[in-house]
Amino acid sequence: MAKVRKVNSVEKSIQDLFKILKDDDIKTAINKSSSYLRKCGDQDSAHKLQFEDAIKLDLACMKKNGLAPFYDLYKYQIDKDAIDTQNEELSNLVNQMQIALGSMTQEYLSAIDDKSRGGKKITDDEKSKISDKILMTENTLKKIKKSLDEN
Secondary structure (H helix, E strand, O other): OOOOOOOOOHHHHHHHHOOOOOHHHHHHHHOOOHHHHHHHOOOOOOOOOOHHHHHHHHHHHHHHHOOOHHHHHHHHHHHHHHOOOOOOOHHHHHHHHHHHHHHHHHHHHHHHOOOOOOOOOOOHHHHHHHHHHHHHHHHHHHHHHHHHHHO
16 A cells, blocks of 8 residues: 655655656666655655755756656645634635636736736736735645645
């Protein structure tokens, strides 16, 4: 039976990494086998991933599909203490996320509309508004992740 990895853990990040990189990608990135990395992904194993290897693996993932599992984990771990979710229920946070995504999508679609100020070209003002909506979405997502950690 497969082990369930704790959300927002190194082990889960390693599991996610295997969805992006193939065995030869891992070997090229860190000069270690994928079986070694699988051992690092087992919380009961004595093998632990080195920080330098995590960086190299994230760079390989970024080149392949633009994601960085370890960076996302590290950033989350730093940010989580600044996030207050005590008085917010998960269902409320999910609703907020849907609203944030809708707002971000609407801002983007308005910016690329032919009738917008810049036409199909996104103006600096529109970029700023879209960026604000992305930030709002990211903050809501962080709250959801922290709420899951607390449960």
